[in-house]
Every structure is written in C-alpha cells, then in structure tokens.
Amino acid sequence: MAGRITSWQTEQWLTEFIEGTWMALHFDNPDIAGEYNSEIFGGGYHRVQAVMYQPNDRAVWNSAPVVFNGLPVVTITHVCGWTDQVNGNMRFSIALPSPVRAVAGSQYAFGAAVLAVSLD
Amino acid sequence: MTGADITSRYGAGGYFALFITPPGGASIDVTFFRGAPTDIGTLTFADPFGPTTAQFTFPSITQKERAGTGDMKWLVPNSDVDVLYFDLNTGEYADWAWEGYIISEDITEEGRAITCKGAFFQLDNFLAAPQYPQQPIPYELLIQDAFDPAGNPSLRTRALTTTFPEGWTEVVPRFNKDTPWYLKPWGVAAGQRWTGITSRSTGSWEPKLTGFVQTLLSVMFTADGGQWTIRHKRGRQPTLLVRKALRYPTDDTYVVDVGAHGVKISASRDFSQSVNVVYAQGQDLAGTQFSGQQVANDGSTTFYEPFAALPTVYPATDTNARLIPHMMRKESLLQLPQGVDAIAARDIAATQVRKHVDPGFTGSIELQVDPMRRGVASTRFLIRAGDTILARGLMGTDVLFHVSQATINAKDGSVSLTVDSKFRDTLTVSEVMARTRDALDPVRQLQAGRFSVTVQDMVKPWSYSEGSGVIPSGGTADATPLFTKYMGSDARFPWTDYTTKFPPRDYPEFYVRVPARRDNADKNWALVNRDDGVYGIPVKMSQAGSIRLTQIAAYDKLGNVKPVSFHVGIYGSKGISIVSMPAIPQAWLDSPTDPEAKRARDLGYLAGQRYPFFKDAFERFKGSGELQSEPVYLLADGANQIMAWGNYYERAGYSPGLMSISGRESWTGQLVDETTWSYDTTNTTDFDPYSAENTANMTNSGMLYVMIYCDDQDEDVYFLGRLWRAEAAGK
Numbered sequence: 138m139a140g141r142i143t144s145w146q147t148e149q150w151l152t153e154f155i156e157g158t159w160m161a162l163h164f165d166n167p168d169i170a171g172e173y174n175s176e177i178f179g180g181g182y183h184r185v186q187a188v189m190y191q192p193n194d195r196a197v198w199n200s201a202p203v204v205f206n207g208l209p210v211v212t213i214t215h216v217c218g219w220t221d222q223v224n225g226n227m228r229f230s231i232a233l234p235s236p237v238r239a240v241a242g243s244q245y246a247f248g249a250a251v252l253a254v255s256l257d
Numbered sequence: 258m259t260g261a262d263i264t265s266r267y268g269a270g271g272y273f274a275l276f277i278t279p280p281g282g283a284s285i286d287v288t289f290f291r292g293a294p295t296d297i298g299t300l301t302f303a304d305p306f307g308p309t310t311a312q313f314t315f316p317s318i319t320q321k322e323r324a325g326t327g328d329m330k331w332l333v334p335n336s337d338v339d340v341l342y343f344d345l346n347t348g349e350y351a352d353w354a355w356e357g358y359i360i361s362e363d364i365t366e367e368g369r370a371i372t373c374k375g376a377f378f379q380l381d382n383f384l385a386a387p388q389y390p391q392q393p394i395p396y397e398l399l400i401q402d403a404f405d406p407a408g409n410p411s412l413r414t415r416a417l418t419t420t421f422p423e424g425w426t427e428v429v430p431r432f433n434k435d436t437p438w439y440l441k442p443w444g445v446a447a448g449q450r451w452t453g454i455t456s457r458s459t460g461s462w463e464p465k466l467t468g469f470v471q472t473l474l475s476v477m478f479t480a481d482g483g484q485w486t487i488r489h490k491r492g493r494q495p496t497l498l499v500r501k502a503l504r505y506p507t508d509d510t511y512v513v514d515v516g517a518h519g520v521k522i523s524a525s526r527d528f529s530q531s532v533n534v535v536y537a538q539g540q541d542l543a544g545t546q547f548s549g550q551q552v553a554n555d556g557s558t559t560f561y562e563p564f565a566a567l568p569t570v571y572p573a574t575d576t577n578a579r580l581i582p583h584m585m586r587k588e589s590l591l592q593l594p595q596g597v598d599a600i601a602a603r604d605i606a607a608t609q610v611r612k613h614v615d616p617g618f619t620g621s622i623e624l625q626v627d628p629m630r631r632g633v634a635s636t637r638f639l640i641r642a643g644d645t646i647l648a649r650g651l652m653g654t655d656v657l658f659h660v661s662q663a664t665i666n667a668k669d670g671s672v673s674l675t676v677d678s679k680f681r682d683t684l685t686v687s688e689v690m691a692r693t694r695d696a697l698d699p700v701r702q703l704q705a706g707r708f709s710v711t712v713q714d715m716v717k718p719w720s721y722s723e724g725s726g727v728i729p730s731g732g733t734a735d736a737t738p739l740f741t742k743y744m745g746s747d748a749r750f751p752w753t754d755y756t757t758k759f760p761p762r763d764y765p766e767f768y769v770r771v772p773a774r775r776d777n778a779d780k781n782w783a784l785v786n787r788d789d790g791v792y793g794i795p796v797k798m799s800q801a802g803s804i805r806l807t808q809i810a811a812y813d814k815l816g817n818v819k820p821v822s823f824h825v826g827i828y829g830s831k832g833i834s835i836v837s838m839p840a841i842p843q844a845w846l847d848s849p850t851d852p853e854a855k856r857a858r859d860l861g862y863l864a865g866q867r868y869p870f871f872k873d874a875f876e877r878f879k880g881s882g883e884l885q886s887e888p889v890y891l892l893a894d895g896a897n898q899i900m901a902w903g904n905y906y907e908r909a910g911y912s913p914g915l916m917s918i919s920g921r922e923s924w925t926g927q928l929v930d931e932t933t934w935s936y937d938t939t940n941t942t943d944f945d946p947y948s949a950e951n952t953a954n955m956t957n958s959g960m961l962y963v964m965i966y967c968d969d970q971d972e973d974v975y976f977l978g979r980l981w982r983a984e985a986a987g988k
Contacts, residue, residue, distance in 0.1 A: 165611070166654065169618075169654060170614065170615030171615060173567075173569045173584070174569075175614075178568045178610075179565070179607055209604075212482075214504055223578040223579050224569075224579060234505075236504050236505070238481060241604075
C-alpha cells in the first residue's frame with residue numbers, strides 16, 4: 138500500500154537546507170573514494186555557503202550565485218552539499234555531466250536558481 | 258558448410274572464423290578442418306598492442322600425422338593466424354580481429370593444438386640497437402621507425418599511423434637562428450603537430466616492442482592525464498593514439514549490472530596502498546635541491562613539510578579546521594626526476610594524493626551474457642582491451658572500469674576482463690618533460706661558478722664533412738675526400754669496394770704508407786715529413802670528446818686488404834716521432850728462449866731501435882707489480898698517449914679474432930675496437946680555449962697524431978682508418 142508525504146512535511150525537511158548548506162567541490166566520486174577523501178584541497182579553495190529561497194512546490198533553489206575562487210590545478214567531477222563550512226556531514230552529491238579542469242587560481246561558479254533540491 | 262551452422266558455443270549473434278596463411282602461401286579457412294569444427298580456445302587482447310595470445314585445437318589431426326604436408330600444408334611455424342567475427346545481424350565480418358602467428362605446436366590425444374602470439378609481438382623478434390642520432394627525435398617518430406616494415410625485414414604488420422586527438426594544439430615550435438642544430442628535433446617542421454617529447458635513444462639492445470616501445474609509451478602522457486597507446490586495427494594495422502583518462506561513461510562504454518545473471522564481478526580495494534601525505538625530494542634544472550626541510554630555531558630538531566597532504570590529516574594542529582584526528586595518516590616519499598622544480602613538485606605531489614587517497618578498484622569481470630551498449634545488448638566477444646565498462650550498482654554506485662586485458666573463451670562462451678577503475682601510473686606533464694629532457698640542452702645553475710657546457714667541443718667542433726676522425730687527415734696524406742666525396746652511404750668497413758677503385762697505387766694521398774720491411778725497426782714506422790723533421794700522422798679531431806668505434810685496415814697497392822699485424826698508437830703531442838717510442842732492450846733481444854726475440858734478431862734489429870713488440874714495451878708496470886724504471890720500455894715524456902693497440906702479447910691486425918688465440922700468422926690486417934675512449938686537445942699549444950676565432954686560425958688545433966708500425970710486409974703496405982664519435986657531432 139503506497140502512501141504520500143504531505144507538502145508541509147517535505148517543506149519542513151527542506152528548511153534544513155536553507156538553514157545551512159555549504160557547497161563543496163570534489164575531484165572524485167565521494168560514494169567510492171570517500172566523502173572527506175574526495176574533496177578538493179590546496180590553493181585558496183574553501184566551501185561556499187549556498188543561499189536558498191524558501192521551499193516552494195516541494196523544492197528549494199539557490200537564490201544567489203555560488204562562486205569558488207583561487208582553485209588549485211584539479212579536475213572537478215562532483216559538486217556536493219555539506220552541513221558545515223568545515224567537515225560535518227554530506228547532504229547530497231551531484232556528478233557533473235563532464236569533468237571540469239581548473240587551472241591554478243581559476244574560478245568555478247554556478248548561477249542563481251541552478252541548484253535545486255526536491256523531494257518528490 | 259558455412260559458419261552459420263556452428264553451435265551456440267560461438268556465441269549468439271555471430272561466430273568466429275579462423276583463417277591461416279602459411280608463409281608465402283594463400284589464406285585458408287580452417288574454421289572447420291576435415292569436417293570437424295576447430296576448437297577455438299582462448300583469444301586474449303591487451304592494451305597496448307591488442308592481440309596477445311590465442312590457442313586452437315584441430316581435433317581431426319591425429320598424433321601420427323606430420324604437419325606441413327598434404328592437406329595440412331598451412332600448419333607450419335610462423336603461419337599467420339586471423340580470427341574474424343561474422344556478425345549474423347549485419348551479415349558481414351565485424352571490424353574486429355584477433356591477428357597473430359603460430360609460435361608452438363602440441364601433439365595431443367585431443368588433436369593438434371597450436372599456440373599463437375599477437376601480430377605486433379613479432380616486433381620482439383627484433384632488437385632496438387643504439388644508433389647515436391645526432392639530433393633529438395620525437396617519440397612518435399621513434400615508435401614509427403620501430404614499426405617500420407622496411408626497417409624490419411619479414412615484419413608482417415603495416416606501417417604505424419599516428420592519430421592526434423581532436424583539438425590537439427601541441428605543435429613544433431619555431432626555433433630562432435641561435436638554436437644549435439643538434440638541439441632541433443629531427444624529422445618535424447615548425448607548426449607541425451607532435452607529442453612534444455623527444456629522445457636521442459634508439460634503444461640499448463632490448464626487444465623492440467615490450468622493451469623499447471613500451472618504455473617510450475610509459476612516459477607519453479598528455480596534459481589532461483591521457484596516455485598514448487598503440488591499438489590494433491584489423492589488417493595488422495598499428496595506430497598510435499591517446500587513451501583518454503575517462504571519468505564518465507561514453508556512448509561506447511559497455512554496461513553491466515552487478516548481480517545480474519551471467520555477470521561475475523570480483524573487485525578489490527587495497528587500502529594499504531592509500532596515500533594522503535606526500536613528501537618529495539628533487540633537484541631542479543638550476544641544480545637546487547629541495548626536500549621541504551625545516552629546522553627548529555635552536556637547531557635542535559629537523560622536520561619536513563610535505564609537498565601535498567589531505568587537510569583532514571595534515572597539519573595536525575589546532576589551527577587546521579579540516580583536521581579529523583581519528584583519520585589515519587599514510588605518508589609517502591616522492592623521488593622526482595631531475596629537472597622538476599619545487600613548484601611543479603607541489604602540483605605533482607597533489608596529483609599523487611588525489612590519485613592515491615582512494616586506492617580504486619582492480620579486479621575482473623566475467624561475462625556469460627552480453628553487456629548493454631548504447632541501450633541494446635552488444636556481443637561480449639567484441640570487447641577489447643582499451644574499452645570501458647560500467648558496473649552499475651557496485652557498492653551502491655556506478656563504477657567505470659578501464660579494460661586492460663580481455664580474454665575470450667570461445668569454448669564456454671565466456672569473456673574475462675581484467676579491469677581497473679583508476680588510470681595507474683599517470684605522470685604529470687612536468688614529470689614527462691623532466692624525464693625526457695634532452696641531455697645536451699644547456700642549463701644555468703643557481704649556484705655561481707658551476708656552469709659547464711654540455712657539448713664538449715663548442716670551440717673546435719667535430720665535423721665529419723671536414724674529415725674529423727679520418728686516418729689520415731690534416732696533413733699531406735688526407736683520406737677525407739675518399740670518405741666524404743667518393744664513398745656512398747652504403748660503404749662498410751674495410752671499404753674494399755672503394756679502396757680497390759681508389760687504390761694506393763693511383764691515390765697514394767689517401768693512405769698512410771709503411772715501406773717494405775727494413776732490417777732496422779726504426780724504418781718500419783709510418784711518418785710524415787715536416788719542415789723540422791719526421792713525425793706522427795696527423796688526424797683531424799675536435800676540441801674534446803669520446804670515440805665509440807675505431808676501424809683501421811691495411812691494404813696492398815691495389816686496395817685489397819693486406820693480412821699483416823701492426824701497432825697503432827694515438828697521441829696528443831704534435832712532436833710525437835719514433836724517438837718517443839720504446840726502444841729494444843739488449844736483455845730481451847739476447848733472450849735465447851723467446852721466439853719473438855729470435856725473430857727480431859733474425860730480422861736484423863738491434864738494441865735501441867724503436868719497436869713496439871718487445872716484451873713489456875709501453876707497460877708502466879712489470880709482471881711483478883713493480884713500476885717500470887727502465888726508460889727504454891716507456892714512451893718519452895710528453896708523448897701524451899691517448900690510446901694504442903698492439904704489443905708483445907697481442908698485436909693489432911687480427912680482428913675479429915686475437916693473435917693469442919688464432920696464432921701469429923692468422924692476421925687479417927684489420928683492427929676494429931668498440932671500446933669508448935676520450936680525448937682532449939685543449940691542453941696543447943695549438944689551442945686557445947679563450948678564443949674560438951684564434952683556435953680556428955691555428956692549423957693544428959683539434960688534431961691528434963697517429964704512429965703506425967708494421968714489419969710483416971715484403972712490399973709497401975698502406976693504412977686507412979676512421980674514428981667514430983660517441984656524442985652528437987657535426988654532420
């Protein structure tokens with residue numbers, strides 16, 4: 138017998154993403170290489186907080202661009218969301234359609250309303 | 258009968274067909290032989306080089322039958338073997354083939370079994386020999402040359418083709434006019450696409466494929482982590498191309514589901530191979546060494562900074578917000594190739610951490626069913642080494658593997674793949690450039706006063722066209738025109754095709770003459786007249802260098818090699834003459850038991866005459882180990898002997914044999930020695946190391962002098978020789 142979670146409940150859960158989601162870049166699949174082991178290091182890299190709109194239609198969207206500056210020479214394969222600016226727990230991971238090669242000091246960014254988290 | 262009748266063991270959707278081509282014969286279809294299907298055992302492919310091994314059994318051939326006769330004429334050693342796959346869906350042979358040749362035969366009760374080797378492995382029948390190229394050669398041309406059928410007689414593969422990836426931007430740079438010719442790459446033009454990696458090594462007697470070519474491929478990496486490899490295409494076609502370091506499946510990727518019927522996946526991760534802290538040691542081009550060494554202020558302790566580390570384990574301080582104290586640290590030391598600087602070392606170390614922090618998966622996949630490809634089932638028999646396969650659902654995710662080896666077992670219809678989720682041993686571009694740097698490319702040191710030139714004869718260069726290394730040259734006798742003008746590139750020592758056309762009788766100026774034997778040993782030396790006396794024969798050389806091959810031969814007046822024994826010495830002193838040579842000691846000449854002393858007496862020689870063949874002549878040490886104190890045994894002071902051949906125990910003129918083994922009169926009149934020896938003419942008065950211009954104006958600069966003795970001849974004998982330089986040298 139199938140049931141259904143209400144929109145109210147999903148929005149309660151999605152509110153957690155608004156209260157603190159830190160975006161991180163990874164050089165390998167965190168499911169295989171490990172969540173901590175696969176995160177980029179070096180250069181001026183650090184996690185960037187994602188600013189989210191309020192939940193709407195069982196989803197939340199980023200309301201402002203997410204910009205990573207001062208990257209080291211690395212190939213980015215995954216973009217992930219974390220609970221904290223440092224360490225913490227991984228909320229989700231997204232494999233990029235194709236890897237992105239960063240050169241020293243370069244920037245990686247995605248615009249507003251590009252990142253969506255939904256609970257169907 | 259056609260292959261369409263073959264049972265399902267050949268796989269659904271098609272079947273294998275076997276063709277054998279005996280050397281010099283026509284191809285024969287032996288998929289069935291005498292009505293019995295040939296048992297196709299295993300077909301193995303590897304990346305690089307494609308087909309590696311295969312086994313077949315012909316059940317209808319009994320143990321009593323002799324292969325190579327009757328209807329088995331095709332079953333002979335080294336016959337070509339082609340396995341093709343007939344695709345029943347398309348009605349034609351697939352663009353797939355296992356190609357090789359027979360290397361062994363087993364006579365068994367089950368039939369005649371043959372084992373075959375992949376076609377490209379025939380290249381291992383040839384050895385990569387050192388050829389001392391004058392200019393650096395791009396790797397792709399070295400590999401192309403190794404695969405050249407014209408240079409490897411009987412090689413059955415086609416000429417290698419090179420395919421550059423789409424968008425390849427690496428092109429041969431334009432060199433300015435100041436770039437020395439010996440630093441410019443050979444065989445390519447400015448603006449032409451190339452790998453950018455060059456070498457002067459053409460091999461050191463290793464097998465051509467698994468030795469020489471494999472070594473070249475091992476450092477041929479691209480900036481994006483791809484690696485050059487050699488793939489096999491149907492028709493024995495080798496192709497040099499880039500194997501991309503894929504992180505995502507492509508349209509060509511095969512897909513299997515973990516746990517599916519007929520799919521056995523065995524994968525392992527060796528966590529002991531993980532690395533998350535990398536130290537490094539190296540020395541950059543300027544000679545500066547680095548290892549990250551740090552010393553406490555008071556000098557009490559020394560510690561080292563890693564060149565890269567995962568922030569979860571390093572530094573283990575309160576200031577490191579990303580530190581996770583319970584995470585295990587695993588350190589590694591990276592020994593960098595010479596020439597990588599400390600900044601590049603940090604990038605390389607970071608690459609090592611990213612590559613090895615997760616050990617990845619290695620393992621095998623055995624398929625009894627066909628995998629999916631482009632959304633439809635695709636026959637497993639056509640999977641080749643170099644392909645990629647995605648294991649869906651492995652450890653809760655999808656893992657992309659590179660197929661490093663594929664073995665088709667036609668007997669049970671299975672295909673076994675050796676797989677790896679990481680592209681191992683990848684080098685960064687900095688490492689590649691450091692490892693393949695041309696040794697002759699000069700560098701400047703950080704430390705002052707340490708510069709030295711890499712080419713030893715920049716002030717007075719070696720020049721084959723000017724006669725360097727020709728014996729004689731630079732004096733009244735000069736064979737330079739004989740070698741540079743009259744001889745073709747096919748001329749081989751002892752050059753009799755040409756010495757008989759230009760014999761000493763008609764061209765005495767090309768040869769060193771030793772007159773018919775006299776009864777005075779002093780008169781049996783070859784000398785040249787100068788205003789102030791008679792001296793050794795001049796030979797043009799260069800400022801300094803090494804000789805890798807010495808060739809000297811004696812001729813009669815018609816240019817035929819004259820079998821005589823002789824002595825040859827090479828000296829740095831312009832004043833070398835017979836009075837510099839050892840003189841016959843009376844005690845030796847009087848020896849009643851020494852046959853050589855008797856011969857000297859019989860020839861009329863007297864004590865005090867200059868002679869190279871008395872016992873212990875030239876030797877600074879006596880047999881007792883004591884230093885020789887008698888001056889008559891030794892060369893005069895200042896002779897500056899560089900190299901000499903021929904003495905009491907072992908005369909020159911017996912190559913390829915030895916007098917001591919083959920006997921006194923088994924002379925050949927030839928001397929060939931591949932011993933490397935060095936010379937330096939800068940310490941003579943005819944050389945101005947402060948001025949190349951002054952040196953160029955000095956007639957005798959860069960010159961050595963040759964002394965030749967011969968007394969086996971009843972008529973004049975003539976000598977001709979060449980010295981070949983070890984290092985890159987002028988054309």
